[in-house]
Amino acid sequence: MTDRLPQAGSAAMRAARRRDPMSLLQNYWPIILTALALALVPLRYGDSRATMGIAVAGVLFATYAVAFNIIFGSTGQLFLCVGALAGVGAFSSAILADRAGLPLLLSMVLATLLSSALGAVFSWLVVRRSLDTIFTGILTLTLSLSFANLILGQRNWTGGETGLVVDAGSETVLGSQIPPYYVMLGLLVIFLVIYRLLQQSHLGWAFRALRDDEVAAELAGVNVARYRIYAGAIGSAMLGMAGAVWAHSEGFIGPSTFAFGSVDVRVIVMLAFGGIGTLLGPVLGAVVFTVVDEFLVSFSQLREALYGGVIIVLFLGFKQGVMFEVRRIAIKLRRRPGQAAPRAQGSRT
Amino acid sequence: MTAVFLDGIVLGLQFGLLGVGLTLVYGLGGILNLAHGSMAVVGAIVVANSMAAGASVLLAVAAGLLAVGALGLLLDGTLMRAVYRLHGESRVLLSLLLTLGVAFVIDGLLVWRYPIGGLGIHIGGDPIEILGVRMRTGSLLASAISIGAGAILVAFFRLSTAGRAVRSVIQDEIGARLCGINPAAVRSLIFGLSGMLAALVAITRSMTAPITTTAGIDFTILALIVTVVGGLGSVAGAFLAGIILGIVNTVSSFYIGTYITTIMLLAAAGLTILLRPSGLLGRRA
Numbered sequence: 001m002t003d004r005l006p007q008a009g010s011a012a013m014r015a016a017r018r019r020d021p022m023s024l025l026q027n028y029w030p031i032i033l034t035a036l037a038l039a040l041v042p043l044r045y046g047d048s049r050a051t052m053g054i055a056v057a058g059v060l061f062a063t064y065a066v067a068f069n070i071i072f073g074s075t076g077q078l079f080l081c082v083g084a085l086a087g088v089g090a091f092s093s094a095i096l097a098d099r100a101g102l103p104l105l106l107s108m109v110l111a112t113l114l115s116s117a118l119g120a121v122f123s124w125l126v127v128r129r130s131l132d133t134i135f136t137g138i139l140t141l142t143l144s145l146s147f148a149n150l151i152l153g154q155r156n157w158t159g160g161e162t163g164l165v166v167d168a169g170s171e172t173v174l175g176s177q178i179p180p181y182y183v184m185l186g187l188l189v190i191f192l193v194i195y196r197l198l199q200q201s202h203l204g205w206a207f208r209a210l211r212d213d214e215v216a217a218e219l220a221g222v223n224v225a226r227y228r229i230y231a232g233a234i235g236s237a238m239l240g241m242a243g244a245v246w247a248h249s250e251g252f253i254g255p256s257t258f259a260f261g262s263v264d265v266r267v268i269v270m271l272a273f274g275g276i277g278t279l280l281g282p283v284l285g286a287v288v289f290t291v292v293d294e295f296l297v298s299f300s301q302l303r304e305a306l307y308g309g310v311i312i313v314l315f316l317g318f319k320q321g322v323m324f325e326v327r328r329i330a331i332k333l334r335r336r337p338g339q340a341a342p343r344a345q346g347s348r349t
Numbered sequence: 350m351t352a353v354f355l356d357g358i359v360l361g362l363q364f365g366l367l368g369v370g371l372t373l374v375y376g377l378g379g380i381l382n383l384a385h386g387s388m389a390v391v392g393a394i395v396v397a398n399s400m401a402a403g404a405s406v407l408l409a410v411a412a413g414l415l416a417v418g419a420l421g422l423l424l425d426g427t428l429m430r431a432v433y434r435l436h437g438e439s440r441v442l443l444s445l446l447l448t449l450g451v452a453f454v455i456d457g458l459l460v461w462r463y464p465i466g467g468l469g470i471h472i473g474g475d476p477i478e479i480l481g482v483r484m485r486t487g488s489l490l491a492s493a494i495s496i497g498a499g500a501i502l503v504a505f506f507r508l509s510t511a512g513r514a515v516r517s518v519i520q521d522e523i524g525a526r527l528c529g530i531n532p533a534a535v536r537s538l539i540f541g542l543s544g545m546l547a548a549l550v551a552i553t554r555s556m557t558a559p560i561t562t563t564a565g566i567d568f569t570i571l572a573l574i575v576t577v578v579g580g581l582g583s584v585a586g587a588f589l590a591g592i593i594l595g596i597v598n599t600v601s602s603f604y605i606g607t608y609i610t611t612i613m614l615l616a617a618a619g620l621t622i623l624l625r626p627s628g629l630l631g632r633r634a
Contacts, residue, residue: 078442078445125623129622129623129626131622131626132438132441133438133441133442133445134381134441134445134581135622135626137445138573138577138618138622139619139622139623141570141573142574142615142616142618142619143619145570145611145615146611146612146615146616146619149608149611149612149615150608150612152608153606153608153609153612261566265449265453268446268449272446301457301460301461301464302457302458302461303457304453304456304457304460305453305454305455305456305457305458305461306457307450307453307457308449308450308451308452308453308454308455308456308457309450309454310450311446311447311449311450311453312428312447312450312451312454315443315446315447315450316428316431316447
């Protein structure tokens with residue numbers, strides 16, 4: 001653990017300070033490559049409305065995982081309310097646009113702010129009461145479940161069990177077949193760039209410090225409380241925005257769209273698979289599990305059991321994520337006798 | 350009003366038993382078992398299957414209790430080994446995620462195998478009048494069993510050597526070890542016992558209302574709320590919180606509505622965490 005600290009992001013830091021185009025490329029090539037690869041998906045599957053829907057949902061989950069990675073991976077706050085925060089964004093944007101008649105963009109921005117504020121409040125509570133992981137988890141779980149009950153109960157606003165048809169956005173690009181995919185992908189790229197910028201800024205240093213050793217970070221002058229709340233607010237804003245975009249592009253949101261079992265558990269699995277605290281891990285996990293999900297469609301009832309099994313195996317065997325294991329093996333293969341070990345975790349991509 | 354109140358107490362005793370199993374496992378090993386409710390449902394399914402195969406009610410109930418007790422021991426002996434190797438926060442986190450996985454495996458398998466399975470044990474006999482309220486035999490028996498189980502638990506912890514050993518490990522693991530108590534054995538014992546308690550709750554619940562295969566998550570959440578309000582690790586607290594929340598639950602769902610009631614219970618847990626993290630009768634300051 002300790003040998004990572006001095007090297008963490010140091011290459012990226014130097015590149016960021018120099019600001020010349022080559023080093024910027026060096027710095028952001030993982031994001032650029034990922035974006036290009038994902039941008040090719042509609043070329044192959046663009047004619048099928050169903051497949052494009054799945055692809056958009058896959059990218060949506062990648063954005064969720066990136067956001068959760070900022071909250072949990074960076075600052076160790078176990079927010080078990082990913083679905084609820086995204087749902088707050090989705091439902092409030094839909095209600096603001098359809099009922100209150102606000103412009104689409106304005107309602108999406110307001111919804112994002114609302115989610116962000118909610119996340120920040122919970123983060124603040126966690127920090128103020130200095131709750132440990134278990135209480136943070138239970139507290140945010142009560143938010144998740146209360147939100148689910150509220151959605152079912154407030155039928156006039158949310159449509160209850162039948163769900164809510166979202167009209168706003170259906171006439172814009174979000175209503176067509178392929179553009180929503182690129183909108184969602186754009187959102188993902190922005191989130192990844194933000195994650196990268198955070199890593200390189202003083203926030204990233206603080207995040208790493210407080211995640212590795214909270215007491216030491218506090219003693220070194222890191223305001224642990226403030227950075228936790230920042231992470232909670234930024235991650236929740238991402239969740240709310242992704243949820244809002246999804247509501248307007250999909251045109252329908254229901255109680256199960258943002259349920260704990262269908263969002264939070266999947267996001268945890270994706271992030272754990274890809275690697276907690278890595279840049280591209282969340283994306284890798286989302287892509288892999290979107291594809292796996294499609295293969296498992298015919299076993300839909302066993303899917304839940306399988307997810308449980310995957311969680312167990314991942315957390316028992318691959319605590320640092322599959323990406324990490326792959327890189328470790330690659331490094332082992334590349335290493336020649338007599339040569340010093342390459343800096344495995346240097347860039348932390 | 351009295352009828353609603355009495356119903357609340359019946360429900361509350363069951364809530365209490367549900368919470369006790371969870372709170373004991375947490376108090377001992379720092380493990381929050383999110384598969385608690387799913388294990389309870391397994392017990393109910395075993396009872397239903399044994400009864401369908403022709404076993405008598407008592408035999409079926411014994412089979413259900415033993416099956417879930419064994420499941421608890423199995424969990425303790427396999428997955429939880431990895432958890433016990435860790436300490437502090439990472440132990441809690443790993444246990445949370447692993448038992449969440451176990452809950453999903455159990456729920457998924459149950460829904461796959463018994464898509465519409467529901468268990469209801471119907472007990473005949475005329476309603477009996479208590480405090481001017483006619484109570485069904487089923488709910489009376491259910492509360493009798495819950496009270497009995499609670500009394501046996503208290504006696505076990507106060508009087509028997511094994512019970513004292515359990516309490517000593519909850520209080521101070523190192524001290525207990527110095528006195529020659531094997532914490533690992535105590536943990537196994539409690540994990541099995543907790544499973545049996547969970548099964549008992551599912552079985553007594555099925556005397557008043559049918560249990561479906563998807564009830565596991567609801568059981569777990571209820572147990573979690575009861576445990577948090579009562580204080581993590583406190584047996585008496587779990588019973589007290591169970592009875593209070595049971596009364597709140599029935600009174601409010603009778604006069605206000607179900608979904609508000611659920612939110613009220615959740616809010617009770619949330620506020621407890623924020624205002625008094627040690628719960629009603631918790632040890633920690």
